[in-house]
Amino acid sequence: MRNLLLAFFLLLFAGVVSTSCNKLYDDTIHRNTLEAIKLDSTSLHMFVGEKRQIPLTTTPSTYSLDSLNWISSDTAVLSITDMGLITAKSAGTSTVTISNLDSTLSATVLVNVTDEPVDSLQVGLIAYYPFNNSAADSSGNNYNGTTFDVLPTTDRHGNSDAAYQFNGTNQYISTTTAYPAANLNNFTYNFWFKTTTTTGGRMVGFGNAQTGQSGNYDRHVYMSANGRVNFGVYNGATQVISTSEGYNDNAWHNVVATLSPSGMRLYVDGALQGTLPAVTIGESYTGYFKIAYDNVNSWPNQPSNFYFDGVLD
Incomplete structure (x- = not known):
């Protein structure tokens, strides 16, 4: 995954590893208006090299995806952008956790990555x-x-x-x-x-x-x-x-x-x-x-x- 450059406070947080796509800025308006995160499926299968958007819906539907935290439990297996685009990097499993910024709402999906044999x-x-x-x-x-x-x-x-x-x-x-x-x-x-x-x-x-x-x-x-x-x-x-x-x-x-x-x-x-x-x-x-x-x-x-x-x- 290419390094992500935070739009704000770049100098303050330049040393933070970006592959888990944690947000490091305050977004009180978004944080207080998100009501629900719903995944289409709790598990996904991908082949190495494949890219896919995490299938989810938010309530309200206008809630911005880049105001969520997207965390991959194993970034050697799966990387993820701050808009929820996942890339399968190697065979294995990784749990993706999606949450609002203060983690009061969250959902998880288990991703199984295999080689395309x-x-x-x-x-x-x-x-x-x-x-x-x-x-x-x-x-x-x-x-x-x-x-x-x-x-x-x-x-x-x-x-x-x-x-x-x-x-x-x-x-x-x-x-x-x-x-x-x-x-x-x-x-x-x-x-x-x-x-x-x-x-x-x-x-x-x-x-x-x-x-x-x-x-x-x-x-x-x-x-x-x-x-x-x-x-x-x-x-x-x-x-x-x-x-x-x-x-x-x-x-x-x-x-x-x-x-x-x-x-x-x-x-x-x-x-x-x-x-x-x-x-x-x-x-x-x-x-x-x-x-x-x-x-x-x-x-x-x-x-x-x-x-x-x-x-x-």
Whole structure:
């Protein structure tokens, strides 16, 4: 947590540790008017790196949040600002106490912080890219990516250099090791994106060329110019599931696309967008995974640009 600078009496209290966000000034008017503090829940679960506002209401509702004391019992696990924004720093538990300035009213919430584990993914993990200022594969399978002019940026949790920004012109990531498509008839893509693109682009997929446009290409998730998300597999013909609405709204969205013996499925933000139960295999060739670029020519709802313009995490 960044150090907080008190607006008043800074010189008098410069030595006070600020991570618990105790208020050191008199606020008699606020102190005397607060009637109740009500938490939406007495316990929370967070992943390391996540940021969240403490969910509470005050009576009166106009009572200023920065006139409360916010105290984390373990600041190594959880830090908190003077407006109630908590940041999960490491695995563990911390009790957050919220009170008025003279502690006549208070409420507590227990926060359990855990790592966001790779081993929570399904057995058979092929590659995992946390994008922590690197395109290295953290699965241990060594399908490391090569970055082409990409820039690290802030991820969905507000962490710096923990996602990648792509410009929609020449930036993408490609794996350095080829993979046989015969082993890709039971797989899942799971990623987050944020974009305002009006030209669309390929977000992730498989193709036979490590660089440039592939001649064989499928098992891909791409966005149409209108912001709709498409999941495509080729089994002798193009098979595509498409969303009914656009997602180029500059908000974070989660995509899960899966091919298995049960068919194709596409989810956006946890909601099932469609299924193709009869499609259980894709085209057979050896290829590479590419992120934010590759050929989508002749596919339904083809984007006007094959390069994706947006953030991927």
